[in-house]
Amino acid sequence: MKPVSDDRRTRRTRHLLGAALVELMLEKPYEAITIQDILDRADVGRSTFYSHYTDKDNLLMSEISRVIHALDVNVESAGAHRSLLPSLELFRHVKQQRRLTQAFLWGRGADMLTRGFQEQISSHIQVSIRSIKDSETGLDVPLPLIANFAASTFVVLIRWWFEHDLRQPPEEIDALYQKLVMPSLHTLLRESG
Amino acid sequence: MKPVSDDRRTRRTRHLLGAALVELMLEKPYEAITIQDILDRADVGRSTFYSHYTDKDNLLMSEISRVIHALDVNVESAGAHRSLLPSLELFRHVKQQRRLTQAFLWGRGADMLTRGFQEQISSHIQVSIRSIKDSETGLDVPLPLIANFAASTFVVLIRWWFEHDLRQPPEEIDALYQKLVMPSLHTLLRESG
Amino acid sequence: MKPVSDDRRTRRTRHLLGAALVELMLEKPYEAITIQDILDRADVGRSTFYSHYTDKDNLLMSEISRVIHALDVNVESAGAHRSLLPSLELFRHVKQQRRLTQAFLWGRGADMLTRGFQEQISSHIQVSIRSIKDSETGLDVPLPLIANFAASTFVVLIRWWFEHDLRQPPEEIDALYQKLVMPSLHTLLRESG
Amino acid sequence: MKPVSDDRRTRRTRHLLGAALVELMLEKPYEAITIQDILDRADVGRSTFYSHYTDKDNLLMSEISRVIHALDVNVESAGAHRSLLPSLELFRHVKQQRRLTQAFLWGRGADMLTRGFQEQISSHIQVSIRSIKDSETGLDVPLPLIANFAASTFVVLIRWWFEHDLRQPPEEIDALYQKLVMPSLHTLLRESG
């Protein structure tokens, strides 16, 4: 049933399916995409799909974690250590990958993407805070909550940006983000430091 | 086709359908609810449903705006004028209506609910700001963005609260909310004042 | 799920489906016919099919019993009472309806058709015998067995006839049938009479 | 692709597959048996199966002709020359191999088995007739038809017997068979002799 080995064929198939889904998400809303659409695009058999993924959602999740992971690597190399969050780099990335982001931004994908972001951002903020403070136990507000706060606001910004057709440069969006999120973050961290 | 009059029967039918949907949302996730489920629960014929609403989403939206409106009335009478946002009252309301909130909190409903909140919060903040500042044009950050920021954080808090089984009292949650959102809000409004 | 009423629409749908199946059986072997084929031909929705019949087999059975019943009526009016079995009339009918018979003769249908024949022939022979003998209890060979014997041989003849492209006239085939089956039948009935 | 040589391995594989099919036919109806079932039972790879047989039907046919051939040998040694058809021996064999017969008796197998029987019976009757008459050309009814008649009735008997749980001894069944088939056979052969 499920492919047990992880040989070339298996990877190829998964790649084809993922690519097909993303392509299609650029053409129509996620909910409107049929599994058959994906199969046709990927030139893959129905049963093969179900031997790799349980669901359309399952495939999406899998793709999102791929994207998130790729982003993660980029962020690391972009020097995430210098600030609490390399937001500017992320906004640039978002604009650069506008079509991909567009695809993930609405419908079912938004939720999953947000979750992924939050986990990533949470871990980054943790690292950042550890390099500033000795202990994170003295925080007034639970760290996961802070991470969700930052991530959720991040997504708010991206949404708003897209609703304005990405007219503003990333720097401007990042400035807005900083203005929204930094006063609170600094207060939270200073108070407890 | 569409019932034109707004007589007793019409209102009764709409009420039955709305109530049935809400009931069902307490039992299973919104996406899992079938129109047939609603019909069975409301004891209403299929064509009747479609003569009142175009969609399941349409019915949900209709119910949400009812809820939002009711909330709005409550908030007004609770003295929303004293702060930028009567968040404590809202958290109390949320806890009191925990099952209903629970139902709306995940899946498709979350999005719509958030949107509704944002509109309401946006208008409240506008009113609040007007009572503080002379003009809202001097703002560094567009007002809708601020509203989204506040609303989105609000939802983050509610989610986090529910994930911890509403163990904390509303006051504590509101304190967290204030800590997260107020420093930034004050800065934004002071700077531009 | 299942249509409860038996109104015009219901009957119309069943008729369309039955007709489509028979048409298709004239074009390709029964096993090769897809339910989708039937739906396309009948211009009926998939779910509608399954709300009337459980199966392709179920539909076939239903059609066969229709045919059998129609035959039954014909046979009655053809004066079945004069002989043990109005075989000549049946052979004529078979030749006349050659395409229909052809369709039912091979594959899955044969079995069901044979069963149907046997039941019909069995009841006819019972009636015939009762008009000859006083009691059927004195038979050396159980009556159902005799009926199966006659019916099975009948089908053998039809098969053989079709394999020779129906070249012989019905009278000749009936003569062969009589030669095969009558000596034994007469012996069986005389012995026990 | 296809094994060219007929070495030990090849024979072993074919035997395993045949045995697995028969075993499974004792457990569930032929149509319900999956090729995967056979592979699992025989512990043989999928491609190996298809390198030996084209089909499940193909394998069945192959097995049936094995059985028929074995029967043939038995019948020869049982003294088939003394009567037109050594039916009693066959009925005994059937009862002895009840489970095997059971397996072959319904569904797809019946057809093939019947065909096999008919060929065998046909050749036996031919031999028998040659020992009685000088020429077989004077027959009123074509010989293949007679063979089909006899074989078909034979299967009718077996079926009826199994439906009555093989309660009767083979002798009794054979007596019924003789009563059904012999009067006609004798008449046919006498008339033309």
Place this chain on the structure above:
DNA sequence: TCCTAAGCGAGACGGTACGTCTTGTCTTCCA
């Protein structure tokens, strides 16, 4: 004894039909 071609297992894959499910339309019936 070695070596090489064949038989083989394992199982991924494309394809196709199935029976289920839900949606939104359309027809019939009834009050």
Place this chain on the structure above:
DNA sequence: TGGAAGACAAGACGTACCGTCTCGCTTAGGA
């Protein structure tokens, strides 16, 4: 005669098989 009941077309879903295929492993039989 207008609204409720529910039959219907449409079509996606996830499941089950099928027959093809590509791998390596093993295993005999000729050098």
